[in-house]
Amino acid sequence: MLDTAMKQQLGTYLQNIQRPIEVTVFTKEGNDKSAELESLGNDIAGLSAKVSLKIVSGDSGRTPRMTVGPEGEAARVTFAGVPMGHEFTSLVLALLQAGGHPSKAAPELLEQVKGLTKALNFEVYVSLSCHNCPDVVQAINLMAVLNPNVQATMIDGGVFPKEVEEVGIMAVPTLMLNGEPFGNGRMTLEEIVNKVDDDAEAKKAAEISAKEQFDVLVVGGGPAGASAAIYTARKGIRTGIVAERFGGQVMDTLAIENFISVKATEGPKLVAGLEEHVKDYDIDVMTNQRAKEIREIEVDGKKLKEVELENGAVLTTKAVILATGARWREMNVPGEDQYKTKGVAFCPHCDGPLFKGKPTAVIGGGNSGIEAAIDLAGIVEHVTVLEFGDTLRADAVLVKKAESLPNVTIIKNAMTTEVVGDGSKATGLKYKDRLTDEMHDLDVAGIFVQIGLVPNSEFLQNTLELTNRGEIVIDSKGQTSMDGVFAAGDVTTVPFKQIIISMGAGATAALGAFDYLIRN
The missing domain is CATH 3.50.50.60 (FAD/NAD(P)-binding domain)
Known part of the structure; x- marks a missing residue:
């Protein structure tokens, strides 16, 4: 099933397994995908003495499927289909995490997962060519590994087309919880956990509101926002990023072949690099948050800005850089909303x-x-x-x-x-x-x-000067119509919406904001 290079790579990863795990493959005679999955199971078991393999033949439930779990425990992670393509990484992580290898997720988020008390049975429908699906699969798999109340199942729509049709799945990833629709599209671990944790939003709002004043607050976590934050942090000033998700629309971009000096890459890979670069600096990153309003205030004779978030949290800062990007433009015709994700x-x-x-x-x-x-x-x-x-x-x-x-x-x-x-x-x-x-x-x-694209600027309609297309009007330094508020990237009047241009615009806005702070 796996070629020599993949076996060598997987074997290296499996050396990180700390406790024995059991892989069970459920097969059906005469089924090609069953044969593929059994071969994959044999390859995995042959690469580590800490992996035991069990083959179950018959037509019980979704077949073929593979379960992964610590030895001696009921498995809570299931792959229905053959987890190759973009989902091979999801399989590798499931093996490592079931084997006790720690996740790189934030410790407080892991503790939040462990504290969930409700029974959560997640099922996510995917296609192996979907570059958004692994984020969801890996998130629910990690939740299942950490918490015995959670079950996680990946379902490859290409292997189970009849089920996909019966359930009415016409877009991936589609996440179901306890048999009911839960979400469509890319979702992070934090988003999923906060959605099932009833107290999460209030706790997060209180935590954010308690933060000290920022020198520069960047709203948006795409290329423009990341670039702006890095530039301001390098100046030694207190910098924060508040964003719905890190990476923005680039996370949904597959092939990137015009990023100068990099011949070819993919959106998620580029975003991972941006995130690592941001982590090199003392930047407070707050994700899964959406800005609701920006207003000017005066404290002790000094002009400041307040950024209110949709969860009610309020952040105070001396300057703001808006880099909220854009989203896919819709047709706005009858039937479009009704059949979104249904064709x-x-x-x-x-x-x-x-x-x-x-x-x-x-x-x-x-x-x-x-x-x-x-x-x-x-x-x-x-x-x-x-x-x-x-x-x-x-x-x-x-x-x-x-x-x-x-x-x-x-x-x-x-x-x-x-x-x-x-x-x-x-x-x-x-x-x-x-x-x-x-x-x-x-x-x-x-x-x-x-x-094309629509700028994410609705929350600024009565605050800043916008074009009739909703773009934020900026000058050569990224300054908007509100003193101390700058903007960069696809949300602005910058004429060409390109990743490399957004990064440059982010740097420009950051330097403009720094100049503003010096002069004020």
């Missing part, structure tokens, strides 16, 4: 495999849209690209590739007017030919929306 999707890498052999549509003819069409063409039956304008905005090399594919159709001057469905899932869409006003129906199972 309407935004990540072709994650959700594309769920539409294998089915017709799909991509909305948007820019680089993201044409790249999505190219990726989907190798999985789905047919891809129809609908572009609003009369020309495609994607790079010529991408357009040439898409036009060469036999199962890709590109329609220009097409305005999507409605997503249609049967009440449980999307079944197609309606669009208008902008040249003739003629209406058309398109039967598709999946609709991938790739029409």
Whole structure:
């Protein structure tokens, strides 16, 4: 199952196992995936004397599946399917953690997990090509290892398509708790724990409100925010980051090939590097938090800023750098909200495999849209690209590739007017030919929306000067219309939304904020 290089690498990792663990593989005769999983189990057991393997043949429950747990205990971590692709790392971590190797998560968060008293049965539906799924799988697996009240099961939708259809899963990761929908998309361990811990929000709000005044508070944890925080921390001033999640939209980006000096990387890998760099400095990072309001206050004759969070916590700072980024733009047509995650999707890498052999549509003819069409063409039956304008905005090399594919159709001057469905899932869409006003129906199972970005600035509507598109207006130093409040990255009027530009803008805003502090 594993090649020589992977065996050597896994063998090195398994040396960190501190206590014996048991791996049980449930198989079904004549099933190819069962054979793969049994082979994987044999490979794992052959690499460490502390791993014992048990094979159970028969058709009981989801088959094939693998359970992992300490020897002599009932296993609480299950992989239904073959955990390869992006989920191989999830398997390795489960083996190590079940074997007593400590997690790198914050100690207070681990204690919070151990203190959960409710019975929590998590099931997460994934595809092995989904780069967002491992975060969720690894989070619930760790919870199950640490707390006997928690069960964690990964379900590969490609191995159990009938179950996926019956449950109505049309986007991954989809997390279920005790048989009920719990969450969609990437979720961190902190997010999941806080959502199931009834007292977590109030405790966190009190903890944050008790923090000392900052010199600079960065709102946002993407490339712009991380860069800004590093630059201010290097000046020796008290710096904090408050963000919904570290990494921002880059965490949802797969291939990055235009980050100068790095030929190719992936979003999560780049974010991991950013996070490590931030940790090198004395920066107070507060994640899973969303800003609600910014206001000016005066204390002892000095102008300060208050940043109120949605959980009620209030932080005080001398200067603020806003780097809240942007999110995928929606079509805003009837049916879109109703069928979101039920056919309407935004990540072709994650959700594309769920539409294998089915017709799909991509909305948007820019680089993201044409790249999505190219990726989907190798999985789905047919891809129809609908572009609003009369020309495609994607790079010529991408357009040439898409036009060469036999199962890709590109329609220009097409305005999507409605997503249609049967009440449980999307079944197609309606669009208008902008040249003739003629209406058309398109039967598709999946609709991938790739029409650009919307700045995350709604909470600033009555506070700062914004453009009609919601971008924060800034000057050459990143200064906004409010004295002492700076901004950087995709949320601003910076014309080109690129990772490398956001990083530079973050540095500019940080230096602008430092100059402001010196002068005031």
